[in-house]
């Protein structure tokens with residue numbers, strides 16, 4: 601998945617070091633929006649922070665530990681989606697995602713997520729994909745629901761965002777259930 605055309609508007613491509621400035625600009629411009637549900641924008645204060653994130657992601661890609669791709673919508677960086685880890689023994693992964701606010705409500709993450717799930721099952725030959733969303737993050741939980749993932753339960757106090765504990769809902773898709 602170095603460069604994957606999802607449809608005529610959306611391309612997913614592995615984040616590389618020369619994307620750091622675009623990534624930093626997008627995160628900075630959407631800091632308040634993203635910080636409602638994510639911790640990393642608060643610690644993204646200079647372009648070097650985005651560079652370090654990309655470097656770490658490339659290292660993890662090479663070591664088959666997970667990776668993040670940029671979501672390019674009509675030629676502009678719109679957000680990012682990634683595999684948070686690969687558990688090769690259990691053949692399982694988890695997908696995380698975010699979009700700049702102006703790119704929401706266009707179906708971009710739903711399409712990008714479909715491509716990532718296809719990749720997980722068809723290319724990586726994994727058996728399960730999970731998506732976890734804070735119980736109050738309705739927009740995020742809507743993505744796995746829209747894609748037919750099964751709600752598997754809620755883990756209490758599973759993350760801390762800006763000093764507040766949040767329960768997280770777990771959604772799962774098994775390879776045999778996927779119609780992508």
Ligand SMILES: CC(C)(COP(=O)(O)OP(=O)(O)OC[C@H]1O[C@@H](n2cnc3c(N)ncnc32)[C@H](O)[C@@H]1OP(=O)(O)O)[C@@H](O)C(=O)NCCC(=O)NCCS
Pocket residue numbers: 633634637638697698699700703704705706707708709710711732733734737739740742743
């Ligand atoms: C979570 C997040 C990525 C969801 O974004 P989103 O825009 O709601 O999701 P999508 O890109 O899949 O768009 C879906 C919406 O676009 C609409 N849409 C428009 N055109 C569409 C199309 N061609 N195909 C599918 N959906 C389309 C859908 O109807 C849906 O809106 P609705 O729920 O009102 O019906 C976004 O809210 C975000 O980045 N939030 C902050 C970070 C975050 O919470 N990350 C997740 C942490 S777990």
